[in-house]
Amino acid sequence: MAKPAAGSQTDSASATHRAIEAVWRIESAKVIAGVARIVRDVALAEEFAQDALVAALERWSETGVPDNPGAWLMTTAKNRAFDRLRQEALHARKHEELGRELDALEMHVVPDFVDALDAAREDDIGDDLLRLVFTACHPVLSLDARVALTLRLIGGLTTDEIARAFLVAEPTIAQRIVRAKRTLSAARVPFEVPKADARAARLSSVLEVIYLIFNEGYSATAGDDLLRPALCEDALRLGRILAGLAPDESEVHGLVALMEIQASRMRSRVDGEGRPVLLPDQDRSRWDPLLIRRGLAALRRSEALGGARGVYALQAALAACHARAPSADATDWPMIVALYDALQQVAPSPVVELNRAVAIGMAFGPQAALDIADTLAAQPTLAHYHWLPSVRADLLAKLGRRDEARAEFERAAAMTRNAREREFLLARAREMG
Numbered sequence: 001m002a003k004p005a006a007g008s009q010t011d012s013a014s015a016t017h018r019a020i021e022a023v024w025r026i027e028s029a030k031v032i033a034g035v036a037r038i039v040r041d042v043a044l045a046e047e048f049a050q051d052a053l054v055a056a057l058e059r060w061s062e063t064g065v066p067d068n069p070g071a072w073l074m075t076t077a078k079n080r081a082f083d084r085l086r087q088e089a090l091h092a093r094k095h096e097e098l099g100r101e102l103d104a105l106e107m108h109v110v111p112d113f114v115d116a117l118d119a120a121r122e123d124d125i126g127d128d129l130l131r132l133v134f135t136a137c138h139p140v141l142s143l144d145a146r147v148a149l150t151l152r153l154i155g156g157l158t159t160d161e162i163a164r165a166f167l168v169a170e171p172t173i174a175q176r177i178v179r180a181k182r183t184l185s186a187a188r189v190p191f192e193v194p195k196a197d198a199r200a201a202r203l204s205s206v207l208e209v210i211y212l213i214f215n216e217g218y219s220a221t222a223g224d225d226l227l228r229p230a231l232c233e234d235a236l237r238l239g240r241i242l243a244g245l246a247p248d249e250s251e252v253h254g255l256v257a258l259m260e261i262q263a264s265r266m267r268s269r270v271d272g273e274g275r276p277v278l279l280p281d282q283d284r285s286r287w288d289p290l291l292i293r294r295g296l297a298a299l300r301r302s303e304a305l306g307g308a309r310g311v312y313a314l315q316a317a318l319a320a321c322h323a324r325a326p327s328a329d330a331t332d333w334p335m336i337v338a339l340y341d342a343l344q345q346v347a348p349s350p351v352v353e354l355n356r357a358v359a360i361g362m363a364f365g366p367q368a369a370l371d372i373a374d375t376l377a378a379q380p381t382l383a384h385y386h387w388l389p390s391v392r393a394d395l396l397a398k399l400g401r402r403d404e405a406r407a408e409f410e411r412a413a414a415m416t417r418n419a420r421e422r423e424f425l426l427a428r429a430r431e432m433g
Contacts (some may be wrong), residue, residue: 017061020053020069023056023069025157026070026156027069028073029129029156031052031073032045032046032132032153033045035077036131036132036135037128037189038078038082039087040191041191042132042135042153042185042191043185045081046153047219048080048084048179052080119138129154130242130246133206134194135184135191136148137190137208137209138202139202140193141180141184143209145183147209148176150210151165154287159174159177166216190269192315194383203249204251209253210255210259211235213231213235214230214231214262214263215268217234218232219418222417223418225274226418229266232266235259238255239255248305250303250306250307250310253298253313254299254302255316257295257297257299257312257319257320258315258319260291260292260298261296261319261320261322263288264291264292265279265282268284269282275424292323299317309342309346310346315343333359334363336359336363337356340356344356350376350382354375354388358391360372363397369391370396373388373391386413386415386416386421393406393407393409394428403432405432409428410426410429411423
């Protein structure tokens with residue numbers, strides 16, 4: 001029998017590796033969560049999951065990807081965990097006690113990769129994932145650490161991918177992840193879903209992390225591109241997972257609604273050369289109708305749960321006003337002002353007030369908006385926020401005060417770290433003559 005050509009072997013190996021990468025991106029969070037329930041340590045659970053991935057790379061290259069690759073990874077990782085626990089039991093000379101515990105745990109693991117494994121873990125995998133989400137986003141960690149750890153453990157991203165997404169050196173991200181896992185271990189953070197009285201505060205941390213990831217993709221703070229769609233996709237995937245795990249949380253559905261509707265505009269947010277296109281100037285026929293429908297459905301689920309609307313549900317309602325309007329001129333600006341009034345009551349901030357000023361300008365004229373923007377100039381938190389001089393510049397231009405507008409556009413351009421935004425703002429400055 002003739003041997004396969006070297007090229008075909010290479011192509012087959014490459015296809016297998018791509019398949020393994022795809023499986024890992026989908027299944028890694030479940031595997032880590034399942035193992036963490038056994039070992040009660042996120043860092044150790046990731047180590048065993050990575051061991052399973054290495055085993056898959058070696059085994060599947062010869063045998064091909066199994067019919068149930070997620071079950072294969074889960075079983076292999078759990079078996080590594082059980083092996084470690086046995087070694088620790090031997091060292092601690094507590095064979096009988098730990099042996100009984102291991103026997104009880106192993107009843108949930110089927111060594112042959114058959115459908116019974118899925119049945120054994122189906123009831124608790126959702127809880128395991130939810131525990132992992134809450135652990136990765138624990139407030140004991142800095143926000144940067146929470147973001148990096150969440151993308152690594154829940155998003156399945158490599159360290160290099162996270163570093164490239166946030167324009168940070170790979171060693172910096174690697175150190176963040178290592179420190180985060182050490183911090184969780186040192187603080188003895190339990191691998192659990194918080195009790196009801198603590199869940200709201202912890203959930204806000206989870207939502208903050210997911211929305212920060214989305215926003216970095218939707219409007220990059222630095223670099224040569226305005227958009228990083230992959231980050232938006234990762235955040236949306238995390239949000240959808242969380243909505244499935246916490247279906248009774250209004251704010252979870254509110255955040256998903258907000259991200260779905262915002263993501264629907266991605267194709268129209270930049271022109272053919274990657275330059276920003278402002279919302280009133282966007283071609284609404286390019287807005288994704290499927291994402292809009294998904295977003296409006298999520299918003300309805302959020303509202304159906306009752307109670308006062310939270311930060312994300314209110315922002316989703318704002319996005320929905322734009323999504324429902326067939327044109328910029330048909331936008332219900334008084335309703336948007338009312339929603340910003342409500343948002344300012346729930347989560348007062350200078351940024352919310354600046355956005356409210358823009359809405360007031362559209363509803364009641366630029367002078368009313370400029371009066372509000374001028375009062376915000378003294379806010380320390382907005383001292384380096386380039387959207388404040390940008391908004392003031394636009395309002396001044398509408399009032400015919402072109403020289404002042406040009407100076408404000410130039411000031412905004414000097415503040416931003418995003419190359420596309422800088423080019424856009426300088427072009428606006430030139431338009432002022």
